[in-house]
Amino acid sequence: MNKPPPSLRRWVFEPDPNPPASRLWLVSLLAILAAFLASGLIFWAYGVSPLTAYITVIQGTLFDSTGLAEVLRRFIPLVLIGSGLTLAFRAQFFNIGAEGQLLMGAVAAAGIALFVPLPAALVLPTMFVVGFLAGGAYALVAAVLKARLGVNEILTTLMFNYVASYLVIYLINGPWQGKTVRGFAYTDPFPPAAVLPTLPGTLVHWPTLILGLIMTVFLQLLLSRSVLGYELRVAGANPTAARYAGISATKVVWLVALCSGGAAGLAGVGEAAGIHQKLLDPSQISLGYGFTAVIVAYLARGNPILTIPTALLMAILFAGGDVMKVSLQMPFRVIDALSGLLLLFLIGSERLVEYRLRRKENPQ
Amino acid sequence: MNELLSVLGQAVAFGTPILLAALGEVVAERAGVVNLGVEGMMALGALAAFATAQTTGNLLLGLLMGVLVGALAAAIHALVAVTLRANQFVSGLALTALGLGVSGLLGQHFVGSPLLEPLPGAEFRIGAVLLAIGVWGVLYLTQTGLILRSVGENPGAVDVMGISVVRVRWLAVLFGGAMAGLAGSYLSLSYRPAWVDGTTAGLGWIAVALTIFVGWHPVRAILGAFFFGLLYHLAFRLQGRVPSEFLLMLPYLLVVVVLSLAALRRQQGAAPEALGLPYKRGER
Numbered sequence: 001m002n003k004p005p006p007s008l009r010r011w012v013f014e015p016d017p018n019p020p021a022s023r024l025w026l027v028s029l030l031a032i033l034a035a036f037l038a039s040g041l042i043f044w045a046y047g048v049s050p051l052t053a054y055i056t057v058i059q060g061t062l063f064d065s066t067g068l069a070e071v072l073r074r075f076i077p078l079v080l081i082g083s084g085l086t087l088a089f090r091a092q093f094f095n096i097g098a099e100g101q102l103l104m105g106a107v108a109a110a111g112i113a114l115f116v117p118l119p120a121a122l123v124l125p126t127m128f129v130v131g132f133l134a135g136g137a138y139a140l141v142a143a144v145l146k147a148r149l150g151v152n153e154i155l156t157t158l159m160f161n162y163v164a165s166y167l168v169i170y171l172i173n174g175p176w177q178g179k180t181v182r183g184f185a186y187t188d189p190f191p192p193a194a195v196l197p198t199l200p201g202t203l204v205h206w207p208t209l210i211l212g213l214i215m216t217v218f219l220q221l222l223l224s225r226s227v228l229g230y231e232l233r234v235a236g237a238n239p240t241a242a243r244y245a246g247i248s249a250t251k252v253v254w255l256v257a258l259c260s261g262g263a264a265g266l267a268g269v270g271e272a273a274g275i276h277q278k279l280l281d282p283s284q285i286s287l288g289y290g291f292t293a294v295i296v297a298y299l300a301r302g303n304p305i306l307t308i309p310t311a312l313l314m315a316i317l318f319a320g321g322d323v324m325k326v327s328l329q330m331p332f333r334v335i336d337a338l339s340g341l342l343l344l345f346l347i348g349s350e351r352l353v354e355y356r357l358r359r360k361e362n363p364q
Numbered sequence: 365m366n367e368l369l370s371v372l373g374q375a376v377a378f379g380t381p382i383l384l385a386a387l388g389e390v391v392a393e394r395a396g397v398v399n400l401g402v403e404g405m406m407a408l409g410a411l412a413a414f415a416t417a418q419t420t421g422n423l424l425l426g427l428l429m430g431v432l433v434g435a436l437a438a439a440i441h442a443l444v445a446v447t448l449r450a451n452q453f454v455s456g457l458a459l460t461a462l463g464l465g466v467s468g469l470l471g472q473h474f475v476g477s478p479l480l481e482p483l484p485g486a487e488f489r490i491g492a493v494l495l496a497i498g499v500w501g502v503l504y505l506t507q508t509g510l511i512l513r514s515v516g517e518n519p520g521a522v523d524v525m526g527i528s529v530v531r532v533r534w535l536a537v538l539f540g541g542a543m544a545g546l547a548g549s550y551l552s553l554s555y556r557p558a559w560v561d562g563t564t565a566g567l568g569w570i571a572v573a574l575t576i577f578v579g580w581h582p583v584r585a586i587l588g589a590f591f592f593g594l595l596y597h598l599a600f601r602l603q604g605r606v607p608s609e610f611l612l613m614l615p616y617l618l619v620v621v622v623l624s625l626a627a628l629r630r631q632q633g634a635a636p637e638a639l640g641l642p643y644k645r646g647e648r
Contacts, residue, residue, distance in 0.1 A: 039378060046521040048468055096454060145620070148422075149627035154400065155573060155619065162566060170609035237494035259498050309456070331472060333561065337465025344440060347450035 009359055012090025028299065031349035032313075033140040035342045048328050051308060060323030061316050067323065069202035074318040075274070076205065077102065077267035077289040079212040079311035082296030083219050083304040086264030087254040089301040091236040095257065097142060097157025097263040098166035099290025101135035103282055104207050107168060108134035109280035110176070110187055113194035113272075120193035125195060127269050128211070135265020136258040138164065143257035145346065147250040161290065165282040172279055186280035195276035205274025209268070219304035226253060235282055264290065288335060292318065296345050317342075371597060376452045376489050377555065379593025381406070383492045385571035386578070387499050387583045388543025392438075394503065394580055395536035396516035396549040396638040400456030402567025403439050404463020404545050409545025410432035411467040414552035415474055415561045416453040423483050427549050434545015442537040443611040446530055449642035460568070466560075482557030495543075512536060513529055516636030519643040525583050529643045536543045542567065566615055573619040579634040591619070 040050030072216050081098045088095040094102075109127040112118070118126055122358040138160060142215040169185075177190035183225070196205040223229040232243040235242040235252040242249065281283075292314050297314070300306035392399050399405075413430030415421050433468050437459065446453040503509035514522045518530040551563055558637055578584035595618060599611040601610060 042466060042469065046472075053611055096457060145624055145627075149624055151623045151627045155459070155569070155623060159569065159616040159619045163613050166609040166613040170607055173609070174443075174607060220598075294454075294457075312515055330418070331561075333465050333468035335465070336461045337469060338460045340460070340462025340465055344455065345463065347454050348444040348448045350450055351448045 004292060009316065011357060012356055012362075013355055015354060016130070019353050019356070022300070023356075027344060027349050027353050030064055031345040032342065033116070034349075035345040038341050038345070039338050042334070042341075043330075046330060046334075048330065053324060056327050057160070057320035057323050061319045066202075067319060069199070069204055069314045070319040070322060071312070072209070073203045073205075074210055074289075074315035075311050076208050076270055077286070078293055078296050078314050079216055079307050080208070080267040080270070081264045081289060081293035082300065082307040082311050082314075083216045084210070084260035085293055085297035086247070086300050086302050086304045086307060086359075087223060087232065087261040088295055089236075091232050091252050091256040092239070093143065093146070093253055093256045093260075095139055095142070095157050095260045096154050096294065097139060097160045097290065098260065098267075099288065100157070101138050101261040101264035102162035102268035102271070102286050103161075103164040103168050103291055104134040104138040104362055105131035105163075105265030106272040106279060106285050107171065107268075109194075109264065109269040109272045110171075110190070112177070114187060115139040123193040124196065124207075124273065126264060126274060126287045127332060131265040131269035132262040133265070135268060136262035137238050139257040139261025139264075140254065143253045147253045157276070168282045168285070170279065170281065172324060181359075187278045190249055190273060190277045192310065195277050196270065198274060201279055203275050205270055208270030211266060211270075212295045216307055217251075219259065222259075223304060226246075232256065264293075287321075287332065292335070292339050295339060295346070298343065314339075336363045365475075369592070374597040375590050375594035376550075377485055377593070378596045379487070379589040379591075380416075380489050380492045380493075381550050381555065382574060382592055383567055383585060384488075384547035384550065385544045385588045385591035386574045386589060387492075387496055387582055388540035389571055389575040390578075390580050390582050390585060391499060391512070391543075392536045392540035392572050393575055393639055394516045394636055395512050395533050396519060396636055396641065396643070397440065397446060397537050397540075398452045399441050399445075399459075399540055400572060400642045401437065401459030401463060401536060402571050403564055403566070404460035404467075404569045405434045405437040405541050405544035406463075406548040406551070406564045407467040408437050408463045409548030410552035410563050411471045411559060412478070412545070413549035414557075415471075418474060418477065418559075419481060423479075423481070423553055426553055427483070427546075428455065430549030431545045434548065435542040438487070438537050439534075441541070442534045444539065445642070446533045449644060452640050452642070458572070459564050463563075464562075469535075471559050472563055475561070476558075480510050482492070483554040484639045485550070485554045488536075488554055493586055495567055495569075496586045497582020503582065510616075513636070516638055519638050523643075533643070538555055544571075547571070562644060568617060569619060570615055573622050576635075577622045580636065587642060624636035 042052045043050045061071055085095060108130045111129055112127045112246045142153045142156040145156055172185045172187060176187045178186060180188055183205045196207055198205050232252050235247050235249055239249060296307050296311045296314050300346040317338060321332055324330045324334055325332050385406055388401055389399060409430040412433035413426040416429040417426030441455055442451045445452040459631050503513060511522060511527055514530045515529055523529050550558060573584060574588050578588040599614050602611060
């Protein structure tokens with residue numbers, strides 16, 4: 001048989017039953033690029049040239065030493081929360097409440113720092129432990145409602161974000177308002193023993209950074225090398241099979257709620273003890289880390305260790321939001337819009353992974 | 365007596381945007397599509413309506429733009445969650461972030477210049493109730509409604525009959541967006557005729573919870589929405605006696621309580637069978 005003439009060959013877009021892993025990453029990369037192009041439209045509508053915005057962000061974050069430190073500072077909460085969320089999403093527990101769990105961690109840290117007399121060496125470790133428990137317990141409420149009553153955890157965790165936020169506002173305006181702050185809405189500063197050390201000249205509280213990196217490794221091992229992790233993976237991938245295998249769905253939900261909420265709580269301790277050194281307005285404690293960490297976890301495709309690169313990417317975006325606020329006078333809200341776009345493009349492009357573009361001979 | 369009437373009036377005024385948005389969500393969810401983007405679509409609709417009314421001076425044109433932009437925002441959800449079959453919950457959540465972000469950003473130019481002649485609210489309130497009855501009529505008395513509900517219960521069966529599941533779901537989601545846009549327009553043209561970032565104040569989330577609470581029933585949504593409106597108003601009147609933060613917390617706690625109560629009553633048995641599941645021909 002002769003080869004058919006070129007005119008009879010054409011490109012077809014066909015389903016691919018076994019997509020290679022590389023295509024997933026390629027499509028994700030293209031989706032991220034497309035999301036940034038689309039966000040250009042928003043910049044333009046606001047009256048800022050998209051090109052100027054991109055250049056300002058890249059220069060202000062990656063090619064600037066203070067900018068790089070800012071990226072690293074944002075990386076800390078994102079990697080902590082993101083690695084916890086990968087576990088939750090793996091188990092199909094959609095914890096959207098990391099923002100609230102982070103705030104609970106910060107509240108717990110402030111409570112210990114300001115009101116509990118402890119030997120100096122024990123203050124910070126206690127803050128981290130109690131912060132973990134506070135964030136975990138807050139997530140557990142949603143887990144119990146889901147496991148016992150079947151209440152959708154997306155809605156409950158989301159609502160608990162608002163509740164936690166108003167709780168912080170109540171505390172800093174009411175019972176916990178500082179005696180020395182002359183009516184401002186925040187607590188007294190933490191005593192020195194309750195303040196995390198930072199890299200000189202930056203806001204990078206390195207103990208939390210190391211904690212975050214250890215967390216990714218620990219959770220990765222838990223997921224891939226332990227019985228609990230195995231049960232979690234089965235329960236997430238096939239709940240029916242898990243039930244027949246005698247795996248308790250309740251136990252899995254409780255475990256992932258505790259881990260993801262606890263990790264967010266740790267992030268809250270880091271922000272309170274490392275950056276602000278007091279409890280203050282919730283919008284200043286967290287700038288939407290909880291929601292952005294959803295993207296971090298989603299991009300990492302359920303692998304805690306992969307949240308290191310994905311959290312770095314979103315940290316650049318966050319630091320970019322700061323740069324845009326300062327250099328281009330854009331409100332920080334711009335980060336919400338960019339995060340939303342990124343997530344939409346990422347989940348929308350997922351379907352494309354299952355297809356391939358092939359040159360095919362025309363059936364004639 | 366007058367006191368009681370004024371309380372009820374306030375309850376209805378506050379319940380109206382919740383009712384409008386919930387009606388849209390009832391229709392979308394009856395077709396099997398959860399849209400958690402209500403809050404974002406509402407915010408975009410509110411800004412579009414306000415910006416148009418402020419720049420052209422034409423309130424009705426503003427209303428129209430609010431509805432259109434709401435539907436346009438919903439088209440994003442329809443594309444991602446219906447056509448591309450992505451996770452409906454994540455897509456809606458992303459839409460809320462996008463909507464709140466874009467409206468907060470572009471609304472900057474309109475902060476601090478209220479409308480001098482807002483739209484009267486009475487028409488909205490009566491209109492919302494009539495719309496609820498209309499939605500009930502369409503859902504339960506017409507063939508269109510039968511098809512829509514079937515798409516939410518058993519999309520495969522509808523597909524076999526030669527009706528496009530994707531098209532029905534698109535239309536239902538677009539209607540949901542238009543209603544959220546209408547709710548937003550009511551907020552920015554009539555209820556609080558000005559633009560402030562965060563003007564929707566969680567009302568979109570309450571509409572989502574209400575949809576579940578009333579068992580996906582448009583007429584019960586009327587009572588549910590006004591009940592929520594009443595609670596809001598009572599919370600408002602308690603100001604000064606209770607720290608205001610607890611009152612502000614209340615609607616969000618209520619959503620959780622309401623969802624738990626609905627679950628306790630096994631209300632979720634009333635949920636459309638295919639709710640939240642993307643439809644692909646040849647797959648169960």
